[in-house]
Amino acid sequence: MIYDYLIIGGGISGVSMARLLQLSGVESICLLEAGSEAGGLCRTRRIGPHVLDTGGGHFLCTKFPEVQNFIFRHLPRTEFNVFQRVSRIVIDGCEVDFPLESNLWQLPSSLCAEYLISVVQNGEARGLPPPDHFESWIRWKLGDLIAERYMLPYNRKIWGVPASEMDIDWLHKIPRIDVRRIVEACLNREFGREYMPSHAEFYYPASGGFQQVFDAIAKPVDKFVLTDCPVTTIERENPGGVLCVNGRFRARTIINTAPWPTLIRSPIFNEEARQAIGRLRHTQLVVSLHEDAYETDTHWLYEPDEQLPRHRSFFIHNFAPRSAANGIFRETNLQRWQAGQGEIHAEINPFAYPVPSRGWAASVMTVLNHLRPFGVHGLGRWGQWQYFNADVCIWEAMHLADELGHPQWRAGMQSQSSPILSV
Incomplete structure (x- = not known):
């Protein structure tokens, strides 16, 4: 079987792309997810009485009306709480509003x-x-x-x-x-x-965590998803343009949302592209859950003090009121992480942020320009190697759907008189 589209990676970029193609009438889709479940950095775990977004802080706030409409067509607006953002910076011993x-x-x-x-x-x-x-x-x-x-x-x-x-x-x-x-x-x-320069207001699911947003978009395309399928190689099967993944899955077009370094051994890359991938850098992030009583109304706190390992703290109950009142999660670069600091759970994200190191844009363009003539495209935080939030990942997927000749997702959305799915 030859798929019209094979998508690598089951995070928000991958499932949004699959959903947009589906809304455009495309059904020949295969989505390969390396892990045992889809979700990527948008996964949520229930740890005792706490809701923990294991990929770090995720909130729905977007300047793109089409993205907001897309999300609310899957998970109705009534399933969200809306908050006036309260974020602060600890500086010179004081907490100052952002x-x-x-x-x-x-x-x-x-x-x-x-x-x-x-x-x-x-x-x-x-x-x-x-x-x-x-x-x-x-x-x-x-x-x-x-x-x-x-x-x-x-x-x-x-x-x-x-x-x-x-x-x-x-x-x-x-x-x-x-x-x-x-x-x-x-x-x-x-x-x-x-x-306020951006994100003065945000939405967060009224129950569960941010994965509620992901699940609502992912459920209609679940039939396309194969889990426990890490992709290691992409190659051209013949001069006619058919592509082959892992020597097993064949497709006319591939959309990659996974980190390029995980694919560096692929025969499809020339030496210049491999060297460009080798120059790309990323961070690893630890998201740790802690219990400590608090009375602040802060949603999250920026902590630049280099004596502290963490760089941000999130006061979960303040945006997820069904979560326990004493839950805090912290984000720490793995290089700075020190275990045994009172955490009751810690999640390591091997790929968290693409680093905007010198020359990163030229390196990414080298990779994408090499692959595009073969029908391979990069999408999202890792495919485009930019620190995109979830809403921008969806926005970029919309642009790619249009570029690939599938703008019908707009009509597919408009034909729905009520939200497509509620979870």
Whole structure:
């Protein structure tokens, strides 16, 4: 049998792609998942009375109306709670609301003055050209003090690489700093939520964890999924264009959502593509569950202090009220992880974040440009090697469906007068 489409990887990118193809009328699909169950980084576990998203923090907040509509057509809006985001940064012994630069007024007066002087002297405000070095760029954007006490240590913790090895081409989404508004916020001692740069509001499933979103999208395409099928090789079977995976599965088109390093031995790669894959870097993440009483209304906390192994803490009950009131999960780069710190469960994610190291974009394009003429496409966080959240993964799948000549998913969505599936 020759499938029209073979999808590698059963995370949110893979199942969304399968669902979009299905809504477009395609039925010749095979999705191969390496693990015993699909879900990828969107899996949730019930650990005693706690709900734990084992791939780290996931929340539904998107600027793409089509993505929101797609999700709500599978899991109705009524199955979600909606929250006004409360996230904070621990800095100089204080907890300050995100974004830090707009809430400096929450610091003691002397500290506030120090930070404010630093921010208003940033290179962007002075009209200086942006640097091409990560550390210099952060200083140019936010000033030296925020760079030294927050952004640089936090990024060292999350990525696990020196600033000198990181690129800046992924930083364009950081909005321009409005110095006047920052000064006004300090003078008025308030910051309007309407100026929150992104994700001021988010949805989270009313029961269970974020996997509820994944499961709702995945259920209609379950018949296409084969689990316990790790892919190790892709090759061209003949000059006619038929592709073969693991010497067993044949397809006309392959969509890969798995990390490229897991496929590096594939005969389909030339030496240039293999070398490009070898230059790609990623982080491994430990998500650990802890029990500790808390009264804060914070949803999650950024922790740049390099004396602490973790970089973020999530207060589960504050966004999953059916979970126990004392549950906290923490994200820690595996390089910094220290077991035996009171965790009641720890989950290691071998592939968590693609690192935007110098030259990453050129390396990814080398791989994708080599494969595209053969009918092999990369999709999602790993296929495109970018730190995409779940909503962007779905958005990219929509674009790829259109590119492959299957825009009918829109009509398939519109033909549904009610949500496709409720779980």
